[in-house]
Amino acid sequence: MVSYNAGIVCALLALCMVVPSLATVYTVGDTNGWVTNYDYTTWTSGKTFVVGDSLVFNYASGHTVDEVSSSDYSTCTVGNSLSSDSSGATTIPLKTAGTRYFICGIVGHCGSGMKVAVTVAKASTTTPAAGTPSTNTSTTPTTTTRTPTTTTATTSTNSSSVTILSPIVALLAMTWFAFSLLILS
Ligand SMILES: [Cu+2]
Secondary structure, three states: OHHHHHHHHHHHHHHHHHHHHHOOEEEOOHHHOOOOOOOHHHHHOOOOEEEOEEEEEEOOOOOOEEEEOHHHHHHOOOOOOOEEEOOOEEEEEOOOOEEEEEEOOOOOOOOOOOEEEEEEEOOOOHHHHHHHHHHHHHHHHHHHHHHHHHHHHHHHHHHHHHHHHHHHHHHHHHHHHHHHHHHHO
């Protein structure tokens, strides 16, 4: 029974370690943050939001992050928000699949671009499988390229020491030969 329970704990721990690594934290508007006169439709395009990801809104005082209905999002209607925050750093965990709508609750700001709609897809299991081989592929060539470099370095050191040694040997031999000729004559 004890080993059986330990097995479950291990499996749960392994799951807990895998799941957060797959989650992506998206900073809305990237370095621009949550501001007026920014196109958040362009920001969301090309991004795939999945369950488990989260949105981070960074903004100065005088703005809010209001979650609203689809119709309030389209018409920029403030005052019916499902939730509202004005802390300056709002984290929205994307826990369920579907589209979520956020606007700034300050009158006029939504019309000035402070509106973002995020479509959240169900978490896919193919993402970790695709991520793992790419890491392996990048590691393998690096190790392979290192080995020839070391071999070339060793070979060049050997050949250079040989080329340095041989003229000295030749010079010594010639000097000894010339010297012995002088003695003999
Ligand atoms: Cu605002």
